[in-house]
Amino acid sequence: MPKDKIKVLLLENIHDNAVGYFEAQGYRSVERLKGALDADELKAKIADVHMVGIRSRTKLTADVLQAANKLMCIGAFCIGTNQIDLTAAKKLGIPVFNAPYSNTRSVAELVLGEVIMLARRIPEKNWSTHNGGWLKTADGAVEVRGKTLGIIGYGHIGTQLSILAEAIGMKVRYYDIVEKLALGNARSCPTMEELLADSDFVSLHVPSTPKTKNMFTATEMAQMKPGAMLLNASRGNVVVIEDLVKALESGHIAGAAIDVFPSEPASTRDMFESPLRNMPNVILTPHIGGSTLEAQANIGTEVAEKLVKYSDNGSTLGAVNFPEVQLPLQETGSRFMHIHNNVPGVLSSINEVLSRRSMNITGQYLRTDGDVGYVVVDVQEQVEAGLGIRHELEQIPGTIRTRFLL
Incomplete structure (x- = not known):
């Protein structure tokens, strides 16, 4: 299919950089909408779309994906992918790409700013001043210099935060389930319990996995230093x-800054509900850790590049739900891509189809995971679309979908 016929749908006001990149690469049919769509609207809109880009509010459920008959890839223009049924997408042969690096600085800066605000008791003073009060007092307000910041999850954001915190004189300790090399003077903790007992501020930077769900409960909060802050x-x-509310009410935790919530409004029109509302020692922000102009610009370019690379040459490097294959540019001949259930005999069947037609294979790439296999085959011949090879490949048992690039 010519690039100008490939339909791209971008939802939730994705940055201009994404549109510009698609158009610069020859993709002319790009539609961008400001908001998210509900399930029924999304099903109707996505039915004839080849690539879709979303942020955090659009829900790509298994039901929605079943309606996307032409969809070949998904771009999450953010870090998280909880809003996408990754398993359903994989079973349909649809790789999902995200932006794990582009907003790390923005998140780290927000957290560091919140650490300083909590240390100076700004939330309470701001609350009081808005209501006509005048809490001009140093009680409980401290400098962050010399204080200990405990970082749980020492990945891209955690390490950025570590560097920034050290630059203003904080001590940094970190805990991660994977052994990580310390940056600067940061020190690792062998256990999370040790980190909690030693830290004046505890900042969480972990991914969403079954192990991290509800990982921070009343038990972990009780292990924190009395008067410490949680972010x-x-x-x-x-x-x-609910456990955090109790720890704040008891005074064991002196303050908190929360940017993400178990239940978040689907749109700006919906009411935000949380038991943390009306607590003057808590900073509440509406999931804006990566919401800076710089981060959104970087994300727009990063994810668009991944989608275009997959469309143009089949590379799946950076896919979060799919076997990753980094492919060279296709300079001559034709390229076949075959996505299939991970069962024995598929590769030999593909080769049989090509062998019967006396095609010379110049490159072959195979990666599998537990469920899906991905084969890319380059052949020397310039194949005509009407030769029926794709139809033969589709008939191989276990085939999910095929693609063919001239």
Whole structure:
């Protein structure tokens, strides 16, 4: 299919950089909408779309994906992919790409700013001043220099935060389930319990997995140093909010900054509900850790590049639900891509189809995971679309879908 016939749908006001990149690469049929769509609207809109880009509010459920008959790839223009049924997408042969790096600085800066605000008791003073009060006092307000910041999850954001915190004189300790090399003077903790007992501020930067769901409960909060502060800009289901409310009410935790929540409004028109509302020692932000102009610009380019690369040459490097294959440019001949259930005999069947037609294979790439296999075959011949090879490949048992690039 010519590039100008491939339909791209971008939802939730994705940055101009994405549109510009698609158009610069020859993709002319790009539609961008400002908001998210509900399930029925999305099903109707996505039915004849080849690539779709979303942010956090659009829900690509298995039911929605079943209606997307032409969809070949998905771009999550954000870090998280919880809004996408990754398993359903994989079973349909649809790789999902996200932007795990582009907003790390923005999130780290927000968290560091919140650490300083909590240390100076700004939330309470701001609350009081808005209501006509004048809490001009140093009680409980401290500098962050010399204080210990404990980082749980020492990945891209955690390490950025570590560097920024050290630059203003904080001590940094971190805990990660994977052994990570310390940056600067940060020190690792062998256990999370040790980190909690030693930290004046605890910041969470973990992914959403079954192990991290509700990982921070009353038990972990009780292990924190009395008067310490908790910050969560990772995932909404990591912290048990009801337990945090009790820890704040008791004074054991002196303040908190929360950017992500177990339940978040679907749109700006919906009411935000949380037991943390009306607590003056808590900073509440509406999932804006990566919401800066710089981050959104970088994300727009990063994800658009991945979608175009997959469309143009089949590379799946960076896919979160799919076997990753980094492919060279296709300079001559033709390229076949075959996505199939991970069962024995598929590769030999593909080769038989090509062999019967006396085609010379110049390159072959295969990666599998537990469920899906992905084969890419380059042949020397310039194949005509009407030769029926795709039809033969589709008849191989276990085939999910095929693609063919001239």
